[in-house]
Amino acid sequence: MNRILLFLFLLLGQASWAQTSPPPKREVVGRDIGQLKGIKISGRIMDEITGEALVGATVTVPELNLTRITDANGGFELTLDRAEYNLQFRYVGYESIEHRITAVGDGRMSIRMIQEDFQLDDVVIFGRDPEKNIRSTDMGAVTLSMNTMRELPPFLGEVDIVRSLATLPGVSQVGEASSGLNIRGGGVDQNLIQYGGAPIYNPSHMFGLFTAFNADVVNDVTLYKAAVPARYGGRSSAILDIQPKAGAIDRWGADLMLSNYSGKISVNGPLVKDKVSILGGFRISYINWFLHAMNNSTLRNSEANFYDGNLVISAPVSENNELTYSYYTSYDDFAFSSDTTISWKNVAHSLQWKSRLSAKLSLEALGYLTRYNYGIFNDSGINDFQINSDIEDLGGKLFVTYELGAANKISLGALYKQVAIQPGELVPTGQEDILPKKVQDEQGRELAAHFQHEFELGEKLGFSYGLRYDLYQYLGPRTVREYAEGQPISDGNAIAETQYADGEVIQDFSGLGPRASVRYSFDKSSSVKLGYNKMYQFIHLISNTATIAPSDVWKLSDPFLKPQIADQYSLGFYKNLKGNIFETSLEVYYKDLQNVVEYKDGASLILQDHIETELIPAEGKAYGVELYVKKNLGRLTGWVSYTYSRALRRVMTDFEEEKINDGAWYPSNFDKPHDLTLIGNYKVSTNTSVSATFAYSSGRPVTLPAAKFDYSGNSLAYFDSRNQSRIPDFHRLDLAINFKFNGEGLFFEGNWTFSLLNVYARKNPFSVYFDDKEMAPPQSFRLALLGVPLPSMSYAIKF
Structure with a gap:
């Protein structure tokens, strides 16, 4: 009997343990x-x-x-x-x-x-849901994780966010060492780049050699290039939303990376254990040894420095509330041959509150402050001076989301922002007779309200539609000219001036921007989508270059410069093959652009108090076909993206002297009809992988002199038509090998990365310049920045 009781006792004890464990x-x-x-x-x-x-x-x-x-x-x-x-x-x-x-x-x-973060196609790069690209109503929304970007060959030893996005269809850059992105026929200023919800005006280091974002402190990057959700506005082409990474709340950790061009470190951990986390990152360059080794004498005698820093503090106030503060700063200076220095700086603060008010209702509020400034300093000893400019952008956003069902939700929101620009100030710093000059400051404010409704009707049909109302006001104080009616806008045709007081509304613009997309699924592996969106842009980059430069002028819309308006139509077919191992897509688009900024022939854009005399309103159009094929799984992964596109401009005016190319359509500065990218990553073993990137694109348009003539003893170039020639086509092969060491039983784990850029030494032109030859038209020459194979090496450890 005792044995039976003991057996029953053990059996009950085991059953009790099984219920509680x-x-x-x-x-x-x-x-x-x-x-x-x-x-x-x-x-x-x-x-x-x-x-x-x-x-x-x-x-x-x-x-x-x-x-x-x-x-x-x-x-x-x-x-x-x-x-x-x-x-x-x-x-x-x-x-x-x-x-x-x-x-x-x-x-x-x-x-x-299962593979992590490996679901990429023209619409969305997702992990963990291999069919979302088929089922989602999103068009042109691309989310890249850091793991995906780390598989690409690094540029100068680092993961580059901007260049990673440029490997996708419909996204391109004008060439090597270019900052910003050209997306579906849009200029670099037509993209809103925001970090932690705060806009960033210059996303580059060293004129584009490095992206100004440290990948170690970034959680993910989302690019919207087609049917942009109604919560986003302010730009007419695309939205690039970069979300910072939050620190751990239970333990401390760190990442350190050293390369032969730059270094960076990030540290994260709990300020208050299990309640408040902090993450800080810092990156710095030491690239001068590379510049001093270059063949070009100007670059060899130049100096370059940059740094950027990040701070993120995240506090889960309660189970349903979270508060996040994000800080970002970057700084550059570049000294040409030790006499002229160009510097620029970004600073951005954002404070975000997320709240889950109920099981169906959530709220998000965000406030931000962004400052961007640049300076040009001449210390040659002759006519020394400095030119300064800055932008301040202050705003707040509010979003409310209500979930009607599992596949049915409504989002509402509003925005308020105020932008102040100091376009330029010349300050003499020597003893020469240079007069100081300051361009009039300008300011404006934007208000917006929007809603979005996403829902599904069964498994085959999905809808997303929204509406955004934008109101923009151009504010005083400012002196505004009046020009003679029926005459070109020029200094000689100014007939009067009006003085506006501080805060007084000088001009306002408003408009409705509908957004819509619809998806029809043929089955679980294929679908077709149709999208449309209308967007307004009230700030413009005044530049005659194809990429962002520190000396470019940002200008608000005013009585003479209307907002840019873009209407885009998209149609796409998406197909997954072999159990989602392969993803394919084919997408076509057409975009109409109104009030695009062009400049007059011979325009002077720096320190212009009435810059409207140098500008001409233009219309634009862009269209293209994007093909995408990606292999998601297996030892060999990668993708192929090909885009055929055109980005054209036209200036129609009543005044003959303002016409460009006689009013005919002509290519924009960044028009590149053919763009091909091949990406491959092969996992040799659990710790070793090899990656390769091959890129080809048509040469971008340039204006070459057709002849020369003598004027007052000077030989001057004559330019006939704008953008009717092209620089040589771009193509380059990059290779990289990565060795990963798992820190099993050790203090840290590490990664060695070796890369070789421009494997076959292609002399892709960085810029084109001209030189005079006797008895011949001016001759054009190319400056190749990476004319030789460029090796890089980096070592990263994780504590």
């Missing part, structure tokens, strides 16, 4: 339950979708500090004692898995792992 994810039941030592546990690790064996995956038993690596068939074997263990399975590029087992005898197990 979480069930193990995998239990291995052996054939010999009496065995205490030498238990053999074998298994095989495979890809979740393809069933492919994962060679070189690691199996770790933390309790024994034991690690095994899978063989050529993905197999492994462990020898354990009878006990409970938490097995950890890891493989590069895959989500880690942890299984708790109870080893009571010999047994076998199968582990299936």
Whole structure:
């Protein structure tokens, strides 16, 4: 009887333990339950979708500090004692898995792992939902994770956010060392770039050699290039939303990267354990040794420096409320041959509050302050001076979302912002007779209200539609000219001036911007989508270059410079193949542009108090076809993107002297009809991967002199038609190899990355300049920035 009671007591105790303890994810039941030592546990690790064996995956038993690596068939074997263990399975590029087992005898197990952050197509790059590109109503919304970007060959030793996006269809750059992006026929100023919700006006270091964002402190990057949600506005082409990473609330950690061109460090951890986290990052360059080794004498005698810093403080105030503060700063200075220095600086603050008011209702509020300034300093000893300019952007946003159902939600929101620009001030710094000059300050404010409704009708139909109302006001104080009616806007035709007081409304513009997209799914692996959006832009980059330069002038819309308006139509077909291993898409678009800014022939754009005398309103159009094929899984992954597109401009005016190319359509500065990118990444083993990028694009348009003539003893160039010639086509091959060292049982883990840019030494032109030749038209020459293969090496460790 005692034995029976003891047996019942043990049985009840075991049942009680089973009810109060979480069930193990995998239990291995052996054939010999009496065995205490030498238990053999074998298994095989495979890809979740393809069933492919994962060679070189690691199996770790933390309790024994034991690690095994899978063989050529993905197999492994462990020898354990009878006990409970938490097995950890890891493989590069895959989500880690942890299984708790109870080893009571010999047994076998199968582990299936899924790749992390590897779902990319022309619409969305998602992880963990291989069919969302088919089912989503989003068009042209691309979300890149840091893991995806790290697989591309680094530029000068670093992950480059902007260049990673430029590998996607419909996204391009004008050439090497160019800042900003040209998206579907738009200029670099037609993209709103925001970090933590705050706009950034110059996203580059060293004129585009480096992106001004430290990838180690970035969580993800989302680009909207087609049917832009109604919550975004202020630009007429695309939105680039960069979200900072939050620090850990339970432990401290750090990342350190050193390359032969730059270095960076980030530290994160709990300010208040489990309540408040902090993340700080800092990056600095030491690239002068590279400049001093270049063949070009101007660059060889130049100096360059930059740094950027980030701070993110995140506080989960309660289970349903979170407060986040983000700070970003960047600084550059570049000294040409030690006499002229150009510098620029970004500073951005943002404070965000997210609240879950109920199971269906959520709220988000954000306030920000952004400052951008640049300076040009001449210290040659002759006519020394400095030119300064700055922008201040202060705003707030409010968003409310109500979920009517699992696939039915409504979003409402509003925005207020005020922008103040100091376009330029000349300050003499020497003893020469240079007169100081200051261009009139200007300011304006924007108000917007918007709503968005997303819902599905069954499995085949999905809809998203919204409306945004924008109101813009151009404010005093300012002196505004009046020009003679029926005459070109020029200094000679000014007939009067009006003085406006501080805060007085000089001019206002408003408009409705509808947004809509619809998706029809043929089945779970294919769909077709149609989208439309209208967007307004009230700030313009006044420049005669194809990329952002520090000396470019930002200008608000005023009585003479109307807001840019863009209407875009998109149609796309999307197809996944072989269980979502392959993703394909074909998308076409057409875009109408109104009030695009062009400049008169021979225009002078710096320190112009009435810059409207140098500008001409133009119309534009852009259209294209984008083809995309991506392999998501397997040892070899990558994608092919090809875009055929045109970006054209036309100036129609009643005045002959203002016409460009006789009123005919002509290519914009960034029109590149053909753009091809090939990306490949091959996983040699769990710790080694090789990647390659090949890019080809048509040469961008330039205006070359057709002849020359003598005027008052000077030889001057004669230009006939604008943008009717092209620089040579761009093409380049980059390679990289990455070695990863897992920090099993160590203090840190590290990555070595070796890259070689411009493998076959292509002399792609960075700029085109002219030189005079006797008895001949001026001759054009190219300046190649990367005319030779350029190696880089970096080492990154994680503490």
